[in-house]
Amino acid sequence: MEAVVLVGHAWRSDYLRFALDITPMEGLVVAVIDMARDPCVYADHPSEAARLAVQHEALDVRWDAEPAAAALKAVSRLAPSRVGLAPASVVPWALARSPLGASLTATTALLDRLMVRKSAAEADAVERAVGLADAGYAVFKAAAREGRPEFELIADIEAWFRSQGCLENFMIMASGGMEVRTMRPPGLRPLVAGDLVTTELTPCIDGYYAQICRTLVLGRPSAAQQEAYAVFEEALEAGIAAVRPGATHGDVARAQNDVFRRCGLGEYITSTYTRVRGHGVGLYVDGPHVLEDVDLVLEPDMTLVVHPNTYHPGAGYIVLGDTVRVTRQGCRVLTRTPRALAVVETA
Secondary structure, eight states: OOEEEEEEOSSOOHHHHHHHOOOOOSSOEEEEEETTSOOEEEESSHHHHHHHHHHOTTSEEEEOSOHHHHHHHHTTTSOGGGEEEEOTTTOOHHHHTSGGGGGHHHHHHHHHHHHHSOOHHHHHHHHHHHHHHHHHHHHHHHHOOTTOBHHHHHHHHHHHHHHTTOOEEEEEEEEESTTOOSOBSOOSOBOOTTOEEEEEEEEEETTEEOOEEEEEEESSOOHHHHHHHHHHHHHHHHHHHTOSTTOBHHHHHHHHHHHHHHTTOGGGGSTTTOOOSEEEESSSEEEEESOTTOOOBOOTTOEEEEOOOEEETTTEEEOOBEEEEEOSSSEEEOOOSOOSOEEEOOO
């Protein structure tokens, strides 16, 4: 490979940040990194090009209304087989259908393998983000009051994160009981006594993300809620115990799933009810997810969130997850928020 073409925008900037420390804020940005030439960055919005040029004086930043076409022209002297294109989740159709599109899957996988391996400094940055996630969940818990609509709860936590200098936070939630099958963006529904209120908070600080997954109950928890939640506590403990150098994502997923199987809940670890048992965290959601068929081998300083989130037939959707850092001896749990089912008093 003699060159790589990387694409990003405000929602997915991790590949550009990894390669060139660029964080787009508006429009599409396409970077051409050529071994024989200095990197060139094309932005489809003039103000974005001007901002990046000021922030990155050493880079050749240009405004182009068609950045995909500009990138193709920049690498036209090279055979398409010698140019990589990534990431698959962001690349516009004009690039994906070009001759470079043949490399999209392989180049994305290559970068994923590089990004999932952390330096000690990167893992330290994730640890700082975990502290923000813990503090943010305390704000979330205080804001979860009977009668408040979901969007007001989320507005409180977003305002708090921004007051801390955190402008990026991926967040989903849910509230209710047996009818809740997953999490989603907040809506108009008011919180009521007896609700399970779930959330994933994923704040970003210094360019690195961390995640916390927690469930609280409004008012006194029922016996069914307590019994169900105990399964998730056991599954999380089993998953974290499996995290160590040489283990795979599959091992971590299997340890969690085996707890559900032993409890007669094997049906609820399938894709019908859940997605993943965790994932890497760092510049974004790094690399492949934590699933039983994923053979990614864990190495020291890798960072990931372990979360056995799924639907429980006795209580509804429950989430519980901690961010961890792989160490030479095993792993260190970075999340400090207690795992116990949090209880918020009602009137």
